[in-house]
Amino acid sequence: MGFPVSKVEIHSAHGYLLNQFFSPLSNKRTDEYGGTIHNRLRLHLQIIAAVKAVVGNDFPLLLRLGACDYKEGGITIEDSQIAAKEFEKAGITILDISGSFLGYKSPGSSEQGYFSPLTEAIKKVVSIPVILTGGITDPQAAEKSLLAEKADLIGVGRAVQQDSQWAKQAIETLR
Template structure:
């Protein structure tokens, strides 16, 4: 039995196999964040043949204040919808599903990049950042939630198959989730339920914008792997709440240290987390992190550590990786 070739049918997002190309920033966008020929050619090359069931587009900023980098895609206004529709169509025409990831950088950016003072849940420097942010007011939090809602609406209008909310790698929602950067004394801080209050409000707003039938994913930087950071137990509580709120797929990655675990090189970096999460949620879980070998992907699925496998850097370096992997599995089936 080849686990990677199994269809995913018990979810709103129907997939032809269990292989995912996770969001990876390319910095190929125009200065204003619009889709250009470079972006279209890149995703055309990666999705060619439909060997990857799901392509999750690199994180796109929901508002100029939340821009992480120059060259980052924008979902911040209506002017980008036409270009994004071309991008979704390109991936669909190759036989893959396409989901767009939406994000606010929070304190993981600079005033030079955005033109605005940087913000965060608390006035604490991001472990991966350079500047001390200004603490967000409750009114500003409401505006950011509204920006996520409008961005999700644009994703659907552009013809994507789903939207992914980004709360990993030290960006804004991850900053609220982590006790390393969230020292608030109001309802958006404190215990894990307080720290994910903004997530639940974003999920609610996004679902209001896109409707119940449109798949909503959430990428979570589950653990911080730092003293005083989030634990697997925190993650289990959060994941259960996200499922109740209507998240359809959980996409697990790293937290405030980024997409790695220091000192760990084993393929499927975050399998200890996804294995535990599968004990408390019934929705599909994506595992990414250092997977370069098709047999490793098969073993991670076979052992129940995840439902879907994200292969990023291997496909980033070699666009034919998925084609060879799928063909090998079909030959051995």
């Protein structure tokens, strides 16, 4: 069984629109799209339903989640655990975990896979695969995170962007 060539990934991280609805730092709405965690997830769930209506239930549907704002009053990992469970129920097939408004880094951490505390917490509450991102450039670091069950998959976008042969070299290195 191979991996499908096509997928859809809904982006809710790094201050983009859906992330703005999810984060209490930016979502100051007082209607059905603001306030409680479930209200802040309402637009996400409506978009997931709309996409599933078009692509069907057998099409891979990912969601990139800014799982923590790292700022008082912002998204917490507990919020993201609730969100992850709701997204799984709605039909998301893979969660791609990243940071949020503070950009693409975890404050105070420079190790490869610096979002692993987030992925570990989310893996505890869902049964769908979880992708770990966060500065992973070394194949051994990726393998170590997988073996430690910090994630099910590893995102290496920047490493591949900088070196188109990264995957080939990673396979050779890990043999």
